[in-house]
Amino acid sequence: MRDWAASALETAKRRGARYADARVMDIRSREISTKNGEVGTLAESESLGIGIRVIAEGAWGFSSTDRLMREGIDACAAEAVAIAKASALAKRENVSLAPEKSYVDTWQNPFLKDPFRIPVESQIALLLAADKEMRRVKGITLAEGSMSFRRIEQLFVSSIGSSIHQIKMQSGAGIVATSFAGSEIQKRSYPNSFGGQHMLQGYELIESLDLVGNAQRIAEECVALHSAAQCPEGRKTIILGSSQLGLQIHESIGHPIELDRVLGMEANFAGMSFLTTEKLRKLKYGSDIVNVVADARLEHGPGLGTFAYDDEGVPAQCTPIITNGLFTGYLTSRETAAAVGEKRSGGTVRCESWNRLPMIRMTNVSINPGAWEYDDLIADTDDAILMETNRSWSIDDKRYHFQFSTEIGWEIKGGKVGRMIKNPSYSGITTEFWNSCDAICSRGHWTLWGTPNCGKGQPQQTMGTGHGASPARFRDVRVGVAFSK
């Protein structure tokens, strides 16, 4: 790896690059899925290559290749420089980067059990056992399970002298029960929807989830949804379960704080942000109890946004995003930090693979735990809907207006959890919503959720992000509009 990377830098420099960095990445993955008692997908893959990013004539160029011999790497580096020179045909000013020190380091996330060393037959057996439990419940028409594992080894080198070797092991799993009856399809997932829970951990994560132990419960809930009451329309107090709050953070805080989006770099695809730069340290984003951080450090937890260095060679940091309700920070890169006069990048740049350009991505964007015990929060609530497990999500291209629906809900009346509610949904404007938050549960109810499928950029890149959250209460929220006539 080191020879390939050094060769790339040398060629880029010789061809006229003022700055160059290279990422050699070796990615191994395993995907397993089951459906109604049978194996669906069973596949492994590996991908090894190098991505070379340069600044020449004041503009960016990037090229990548999997032809990892001297000739292939030289051609790739030369192409990156030629592309940068072409970019200079339509530049307004020279690219400028916030200063950063050079680092020589090696890091690997801790894990107990290498998932690639666990026999695949036992992984399949676990999914099939959960599948069987779900299908034992009358009314279940489809039972699905999945596991995925990813080992990412990467070497980053740059022309300022950094050489950083990192190995990241990710694991994830989940199950889904679906029931079709009459004119309705209902679904319940565990531990989360759209692939389950994913973390920077080994197979110990899968074992801790107890998929089999939860399979019957979610299947029964799924069937029961058919005869549950429809979510009412109107304005209500809502309590969001922690995984739904994690996605709410992702969409209505994590994306709008991306500084490349704010500066217009994503305008054609992902969109821009309502969080224009004059709002920094002035906007009341949420109520006083709302505190949000972007924390890539291991001490925050083994999230999908955890690492030692980002893909520009900047060390992991914790950035206060919302402090006692006040908007206090963006996610930044070396280029965007320089553009707004920040002294240093926040270290949030990552790429999906060796053939993708690194860009600003959420790290672990998490809400700090509050003071409430869950039972006390329910007991303190007169009339509300408790909503759990995301079913759909959508937000406008400046991240103002959102609508979410969840798989299941429960009525809260007089401080007690009551009847089941189907098709729950809520909508609102980001800042109004976060300012309506009046209770957040404590550390004991806080989970660091993994979102493995966040899309951004052109060509689009999929990235894993982390979101720590505990159940929280919001007042006067519009509910039920998704099914309004």
Next chain:
Amino acid sequence: MADTHKQLAKEIERIAELVLRLSRADETEVDITAATDALTRFANNTIHQNVAERTISISVRAVTDGRTARASTNKSDDDSLCRAVESAVSLARNEPKTPGLLPMLEQQKYQKVSRFFAATAQTTPRDRARAVAKVCKMAEKNRQTAAGIYVSGSSQSLLANSRGLFARYEQTRSEFSVTVLEENSSGWAKSNSPDIRAIDPLALAESASRKAAESRQPREIPPGRYTAILSPSAVLDLVGFLFYDFAGTAVLDKRSCLNGRIGKKIFGDNITIWDDAYHPLQSGPAFDGEGVPRQKVLLVDRGVPKNLVYARSTAKKMKAKPTGHGFSLPNEYGEAPMNLVFAGGDKSIDEMVRSTDRGILVTRLWYIREVDPYEKILTGMTRDGTFLIENGGIAGGIRNFRFNQSIIEMLANVEALGPAVRAAGEESFEMVVPAMKIRDFHFSEVTKF
């Protein structure tokens, strides 16, 4: 270029032969794609990202004792290929038998499709940069800001197996997408084609520029049910959510909105849909993930869902014939139509506007998600050029709406259709669809811009 192109074809063939020779599995399939792609991205009237990649993917499926699994690599040396084969065999050996697994296909005959254009494959970073520079200059002249992408690329693929199947496909692709912004408005245009000569970046940018100018100072109007005129791109992004419902497997799994609705009239008389990989405006290979030749399938006939598509194993389970729409095995989703073609009409968008007393003209939709899988209610936002129509004319830009709309209901409420064109959106891959005028489209809430 021609030499390099031929050399690459030979190299792909060599790898395929080697994999098949190395494998000791009962049956072996190898699927290889080699691609070169480049993308120039601009924003704030300057190029801020300019990338290129050269990739190869070698994917091996092994069958052993009635079990099948897949392993993929991008390393084409002998040791790595050997490891991929062994990995596929090892995975397969350690799973339960695959019920209903069919023998691999023997050699098939395919209809010829020509989707490789040298002009696209030969496009350079400077070609793209020069076109982008003109677009940025136009935007600056109009005191606007342009952002977008200009893409070019080519690929060659080969699907072969140990029973003699040998299916080749090559294609080029190009795409230009542009958003033009003003202080409180924006406009958008996008086009793609295998032939880069069919794309006119400046004309697309001028269209986006006009939309941005015409939607200045958007006013807020109340949400509700309005007559909506959707551009082909907006139609594409909505009806794209129906693709998978036409899969035999989705019906077997009872997750299709067509369960209980096949043969019943659920859309309007003016809705007819085919899947047709051979349509001149379509792209993609003439075979599916197992090498089955793609058939032209009538999915909806004058409002009535008529047929589904089937992979080989699904066809066997459902006592139907394979239609050539299967995904690569093993998978749990079965198949899907990938080349949808709608029957169009003869009304231009201008004519639709002139015939509308009060309605909404939509350029682009965004962040569409399924709210109800059986009634097919989708939610999402309008974006980059939303206009109020009054008394047969454009009355100005309006703030963007959220919609919650059943697609089944929508396709029953289509009052007029434009000519079907190759449309490009964000939520779906390209297909041939018309603009539509739709009554009672449900815009449920409004945002702040």
